[in-house]
């Protein structure tokens with residue numbers, strides 16, 4: 001019974017990492033990338049997102065609660081669960097460790113980022129190009145954001161690799177090797193999108 005529950009939570013954790021949290025991450029990075037076309041283009045894109053119908057419902061049920069569950073259960077996995085990694089090679093053991101480490105760094109980054117933006121917006125601040133430009137004006141914050149985005153994107157891309165294994169999509173060693181190349185290409189591409197956006201505010 002307890003094992004069944006654990007299995008269910010693991011599957012839920014895995015699924016939520018991709019749908020909806022991973023999809024939201026990609027969408028968020030694409031909207032931010034509008035900053036490369038100037039303040040007005042970014043403000044228009046951000047404004048469009050802010051004015052989506054059912055905004056609070058979407059924020060709570062599509063972003064906040066799934067992310068909260070994934071993060072809390074992720075911390076539990078990172079610190080307690082013992083997994084059998086012996087069937088994987090040296091490289092995969094490293095990626096396994098980096099997945100947990102990047103989860104923790106990502107949690108710190110997202111908590112700070114949400115505090116600085118969404119929570120301040122709830123207190124009445126305007127979330128726009130100027131707000132982000134002010135934040136990354138501080139070189140420490142600029143680096144914090146760059147490293148935070150790299151960590152988040154790595155966690156998502158490498159997470160996709162294990163997601164495909166967890167759900168029986170990549171079973172053979174060959175498909176898992178191809179998946180390594182594809183997910184690392186996703187990591188590089190999304191890192192470029194994310195970093196270009198941050199530099200556009202700097």
Ligand code: HEM
Pocket residue numbers: 013014015016017018021022025070071072073074075077078099100103104106107110152155156158159160162163164166
């Ligand atoms: C934007 C935020 C995040 C995204 C998009 C994301 C995405 C993912 C994905 C796709 C997976 C792979 C699921 C699988 O193996 O089947 C995963 C795994 C994991 N995530 Fe996250 N995650 C995020 C935030 C976090 C946070 C804040 C933590 C907190 C520590 C965390 C901890 C973990 C852990 C420990 C795993 C490994 C699970 C395992 O190996 O079984 N994640 N994540």
